[in-house]
Amino acid sequence: xxxxxxxxxxxxxxxxxxxxxxxxxxxxxxxxxxxxxxxxxxxxxxxxxxxxxxxxxxxxxxxxxxxxxxxxxxxxxxxxxxxxxxxxxxxxxxxxxxxxxxxxxxxxxxxxxx
Amino acid sequence: xxxxxxxxxxxxxxxxxxxxxxxxxxxxxxxxxxxxxxxxxxxxxxxxxxxxxxxxxxxxxxxxxxxxxxxxxxxxxxxxxxxxxxxxxxxxxxxxxxxxxxxxxxxxxxxx
Numbered sequence: 237x238x239x240x241x242x243x244x245x246x247x248x249x250x251x252x253x254x255x256x257x258x259x260x261x262x263x264x265x266x267x268x269x270x271x272x273x274x275x276x277x278x279x280x281x282x283x284x285x286x287x288x289x290x291x292x293x294x295x296x297x298x299x300x301x302x303x304x305x306x307x308x309x310x311x312x313x314x315x316x317x318x319x320x321x322x323x324x325x326x327x328x329x330x331x332x333x334x335x336x337x338x339x340x341x342x343x344x345x346x347x348x349x350x
Numbered sequence: 351x352x353x354x355x356x357x358x359x360x361x362x363x364x365x366x367x368x369x370x371x372x373x374x375x376x377x378x379x380x381x382x383x384x385x386x387x388x389x390x391x392x393x394x395x396x397x398x399x400x401x402x403x404x405x406x407x408x409x410x411x412x413x414x415x416x417x418x419x420x421x422x423x424x425x426x427x428x429x430x431x432x433x434x435x436x437x438x439x440x441x442x443x444x445x446x447x448x449x450x451x452x453x454x455x456x457x458x459x460x461x462x
Contacts, residue, residue, distance in 0.1 A: 240392070269448045278354070278438050278452025279393065292449060327392050331448075337381070339448070341392025 238262065240342035242328050248348045254316040257345045261309070261330030267291075269339065270303055270313050271327040279327055285311065318349045354453035356439055361459045368426040370456045372439030375420065379441040382415060383450065384424045387436045396424070396437075426458075434460045 241260040249255050261268050266287050271279035282301065284291040287308040296303070300319070305311040315322055325344040332338070353375040362368045374382070380401050385393040399406045399413045399422075406413045412425040426433055436457050440450040 267448070277454050278440070280452070281448055281450070284448045329392070329448075337383075337398055338395060339393075341394070343390065343392050 240328055240330055240340050242326075242342035242345055244345055245343065246346050246348075248350065249318055251320055251349050252317040254314065255318055255347060256312050256314045257326050257328075257347075259311045259313070259328030259342060261311070261328070262332075262340055265330035265332050265340070266308070267331045267333070268305055268311050269329040269331075270311070271329065273325045273327055273344070275324070282313070315347075318347075320349050323347055323349045354439055354441055354451050356437075356453040356456045358454070359457050359459070361461060362429050364429060364431055364460055364462050366429055368424075368429045368433070368458055368460075370424045370426075370437050370439075370458065372422040372424075372453055373420055374422065374439075374441050374451075376441065376443070376451075377417075377420065378443050379420075380444060381442045382413075382422050383438075383440040383442070384411075384413065384422075385438040385440065385452075387438065387455070389435075393438065429458075429460050431460045431462060434458055 268285045270282045273279040282296045283293040283303045285305045288305050303313045325346050327344045328342045329339040355373045383398040384396045387393045410427045414423045436455040438455045439453040442450040
């Protein structure tokens with residue numbers, strides 16, 4: 237079984253530029269999560285999807301961050317414009333219906349904003 | 351608000367037991383989790399415990415929960431070099447593990 241795929245693995249941009257991250261969850265997993273993990277800290281949930289609907293986006297800075305999961309499979313997370321404090325690893329995770337304890341994480345995208 | 355605290359570093363010798371501690375503040379926490387993160391990788395769920403349990407054992411891993419003191423520990427028996435990683439404690443108040451609060455992680459170093 238293939239794991240959660242994310243791309244790119246690394247991205248360096250200048251502040252005020254835009255960036256997008258892509259996630260492909262494990263096949264059949266209805267729930268998809270995006271986390272932000274700042275160096276030296278634990279992950280913080282940004283947004284959670286159930287199929288193509290948003291379950292929780294209470295911690296998503298909506299003035300600059302957006303995410304979509306149009307067909308209930310792949311998802312993209314966008315930052316526009318980026319700030320220095322957005323430098324972090326962005327983790328995508330997925331879980332199957334009824335198994336929400338078992339979150340499977342991708343390797344993450346390390347974003348550096350200069 | 352919720353807060354989860356962990357010590358930052360732990361160093362042990364190969365073959366010894368490791369004990370990683372965690373405290374949390376929210377008495378309504380229902381599930382408590384331990385995750386492992388290796389360099390350059392995402393998090394891997396190791397185990398979790400429901401708040402009405404005191405202990406859970408899974409092979410080399412033992413989780414102890416003191417709900418009165420809001421203290422959670424993870425014991426790794428016969429620690430191996432492959433156990434070197436960052437270990438995160440997390441809590442949630444319902445079955446939706448996504449709505450979890452994570453600690454900042456404990457870096458475990460296993461010396462040969």
